[in-house]
Amino acid sequence: IRDGYKKLRVVTYNTTTMVGSCTCKLFETHGIPCRHLIHVLRTAQVKELPEHYVLKRFRKECKIEPVFDEDGILLEANESSS
Ligand SMILES: [Zn+2]
Structure with a gap:
């Protein structure tokens, strides 16, 4: 694609x-x-964006799970689990 x-x-x-x-x-x-990529998906007649392309950070449920840093230290948890 150009x-x-x-x-x-x-x-x-x-x-x-x-x-x-x-x-x-x-x-x-x-x-x-x-x-x-979207042009290719349209050409392939894909009507909906495949799940693979919607990252967790852009989903509504992204805050349901606790967030850890690379050392496994809890950075953020939802209200019911803390
Ligand atoms: Zn591109």
């Missing part, structure tokens, strides 16, 4: 798992599927 800025973006898409990646790396860096 975007308006003359840069060539290559999208790799697995039709079985509906998981793809793009050379612009927007999803990998910001967790947001890029327009190149």
Whole structure:
């Protein structure tokens, strides 16, 4: 896919798992599927964004589970469990 800025973006898409990646790396860096990937999904007639592309941090239930840092120390818990 060539975007308006003359840069060539290559999208790799697995039709079985509906998981793809793009050379612009927007999803990998910001967790947001890029327009190149969405274009490929539309071309593949995928009507809904696959679950894989909606990260937990963007879901309503993201605050239900406690949050730990990399050392396993509890940073944040919901009100019922604390
Ligand atoms: Zn992209």
